Amino acid sequence: MSDDHEANTADRARWRRYLADERAEAAVYRELAARREGEEREILLALAAAEGRHEAHWLALLGGDDSGVPRADVRTRLLGGLARRFGSIFVLALAQRAEARSPYASDPDATAAMAADERIHGEVVRGLAARGRRRLAGTFRAAVFGMNDGLVSNLALVIGIGATGVSTSVVLFTGVAGLLAGALSMGAGEFVSVRSQRELLEASVPDPTAREALADLDIDANELALVYRARGMGEEAASEHAALMVARVKAAGRTSVPTDALTVVEQDDDAVGTGLSAAVSSFLFFASGALIPVLPYLFGVSGPAAIAIAAVLVSIALLATGATVGLLSGASPMKRALRQLAIGLGAAAVTYLLGLAFGTTLA
Template identity: 40%
Template sequence: MRGRQWRVVPHPGPIGGEQHTGGRSGALRAAIFGVNDGLVSNVSLIFGVAGAGVDNQVVILAGIAGLLAGAFSMGAGEYISVRVQREVFERLIHLEAHEIGSEPEAEREELAAIYVRKGLPDDLADRLATELMRDPAVALETHAREELGLDPQMGLGSPVAAASASFVTFASGALLPLLPFLFASGGAAILASAALSGAALFGVGAAMTYLTARGAFYSGARMLAIGAAAAAITYLVGKALDVGVGV
C-alpha cells in the first residue's frame, strides 16, 4: 500500500475533528511558530546572559549555542513527529484496506451505521454505503475519513522537509536578538537587541492574524508583551546571579 495515490475529494472534515494541518496555511502556521519559538527562546537566553554582565564574546557564544541547540531540537522533534504520524497512518490504512478486502459486507454495514449516526435515514445510508463501496479506492478513502478520522493527504508529508523547515525558521528567529552583539557590545548592543527583537515579536504576532483573523495591532502587542516579559525575567535572573564572569 506504500506510496498509493488517492483521488482526494474536498470534504468538510472527519468525525474526529479537524485534522487539516497540511496545505499552504499549515506551512505558514509552522513557519510563524518556528520563527516565534526561536525568537522568544533566544531573546530570553541572550538577555539572561547579558544581564549577568559577562563579556560580549560570552553573549555571542551563548546566543550561537542557543540557536543551534534549539534549531536541532526543533528539527529532530519535527522529524520524529512526522515519521511516527506517517507510520501510524500507514498501519491504520493498511489494516482498513485489509478489512475492506476480506470482509466487504461487514465494512459496508459499518459505513451505513456511521451515516445513520449522522442522521441519515436507514435506506439512504444503506444506498450511500453501497455506492461508496463499489470502487475500492473510494471505499478506502471513505473509511479512512469517516471511520478513522484520517485525511488521506495527511501523513504524506516528508519528515526531512518538515525537519529542515523547523530548523531554518527557528534559526532565523533566534538569529535576530543575537545580531547586534556581533557588531556592538555592552549597553548599546543590549538596547539594539531589545529594539530589534521587540519589532520582530510585534511582527510575528501581527503575522499570526493571517491565521486568526483578529486585530493585527492587538496580536502584535500581545506577542511583544509575552516576549518582553520572558526577556525581562531572565535578564533579572541573570543580574541576580551576576557572578562577575568575563568583565
C-alpha cells in the same frame, strides 16, 4: 432614492469612491484568477463579475459619468499590488477582511442584494483562503513556531547571560551555541513530530483488501454499519449509508468495489505537511530568529546598549511574525502582533531579572 440631478455633492463623491473600490476589487480577483487554474480560477472570475455588477450600479447613479473617480482606498490598492506580484494566500486573507468591512449594509444607496453579495463574497474568499491555509498549514506552523522560539529563547538566553556582567565574547558564543543547538533540536523535533503524526494517520486508513468482503455481506445484518459507527457516524446515519453502499457494491459486482466504501471522512494530508519540509522550515526559521538577538554582539556592541538593541530588534521581529499570523488567520494583525510581543518580551524579562540576580550574587 434621488436622481442624478438632485444628488448632492457628498453623495456623488461617495458613489465615485465606491466605484473606484469596486473596480479595484474586481481587478484583484482577476489578478488572482490569472495565477490559478480550474475551479479556483472560475470562482475568482465569478467574484470579479459580481464586483462588476456593483460597479455598474454606482456608475448608473452617476449617470454614466466616471470623470473625477478617485483612486481606490489604500487597502484595496495594496491588495492589487500583492495580487499582481504574488497571488498568494496572504492576498486572499486580506481580501477576506476587506469583504467583511463592506459599508453597503448601512448605505441608503446600496441595494440589499449588494450588501448580501458582499457578505457572501467574504465567505467565498474564506473558503478559498482555507484551501491555501490547509496546503500551507504543516510547513507554516513549523516556520512560525521556529521563528518565534528562536527569537524568544535566544533573546532570553543572551540578555540573561549579558545581565550577569560576563564579557561580550562569552555572551556572543553563548548566543551562537543557543542558535545552533536550538535550530538542530527544532528541526529534529519537527521531523519526528510530523512523521509520527503521519504514521498515526496512516494506521487509521481502511485496509484496501477489506473491500473485497463487501460483496458477500448480508444486507439485512449489515456489519458495514458498525464500521461507520466506529468511525464516528450516528447509528441511523450509519445504517442508511451502509445499506446504500452494499447496494452499490452488489450492483457493481466483486471486481468493481467502490474505493471509498470503507471511508467516512477523507484525510487532509496537506494539513500535516511532510517531515522534511517541516524540519527544514523549522531549522531555518529558528536559526534566523535566533540570529537577531546576537547581531549587536556580532557588531561589537556590548553591555546594556547591546541588550537594548537586541530587545528592540526582537520586538520588531515579534510584531512582524504576530501580524503575519493575524493576516493568514483572517484576524486582527495588530492584536496578534501585540500578543506575540507581550509573550516574547515577558519571557525575556524573566531571564534578564534572573541574570541580574545571579550577577549580583556572583559579584
